[in-house]
Amino acid sequence: MTNTETKLEVEDLSVRFATRDGLVDAVRGVSFKLGREKLAIVGESGSGKSTVGRTLLKLHPASARIDARVLRFGDTDLLQAGEKQMRAIRGQRMSMIMQDPKYSLNPVMKVGDQIAEALVAHESGRRLPRAEVRERVIAMLEQVRIREPQRVYERYPHEISGGMGQRIMIAMMLIPNPEVVIADEPTSALDVSVRAQVLSVLDDLVGQRDLGLVFISHDLNLVRHFCDRVLVMYAGRVVESIAAADLDHAQHPYTRGLLAALPSIDVRRPALPVLQRDPAWLTN
């Protein structure tokens, strides 16, 4: 951990969903701490990554049963926190970036006005002159490296690209100065060059601010270059927790299998290997 201050502490977290067919164990005994760093949660579809992310914000459906020895955000015991307390945390001290920003933006409002509205709402009680609000919005667009911010201010969501939309969401999310950001597959919908821009904006934020990032992804190749530490999830469990730089020395066969399945331009391989799975991984 690059900073000793722990922003999030999760110990022995389990999440079960009550379904018509009985209880589904989505997350089993997950533990980790987050400081000022970029922590990746990787795993295949259904491994429980998003459920962990949503549980941290208590955005789980009513059918979910949450158990943990510790679920702490700063001084707040999230297990005990009620809805009112969570509303003061969500989108303020702890934010989430989703895969597709288009669904989070209002389609009939200019993007600049949407950021301005969020800014004014955050400064509730203080009247800000219009020119100052506009100036601050332009500065925020510049901070997330949007070129020609004056023009982008006037655009509607359907007139902007996915990468720009994602950076606009990041700008809005930064208004309250969050301590923790949970990004759930934030770049999966973007093409490779745009993805690099968004990652570099996120990277700067963690570098410049006192912020911890939980980066949820199915892409081990991406997170090993972008994140500091990686939690590998399989069937609801963390099977490996490892510094990204040490991934070449990963111990767990599932992690090694994921690494072996990564395409490489250096090695000619006739076919991608089939990932081996061992039922014993579910129990130890």
Ligand SMILES: Nc1ncnc2c1ncn2[C@@H]1O[C@H](COP(=O)(O)OP(=O)(O)OP(=O)(O)O)[C@@H](O)[C@H]1O
């Ligand atoms: N509301 C729900 N009700 C019942 N089961 C659920 C619910 N949400 C998730 N699950 C189950 O919990 C498990 C973990 O799901 P989750 O979405 O966290 O996985 P994931 O690793 O994020 O997958 P993906 O990459 O596809 O989003 C899956 O088996 C899923 O079917």
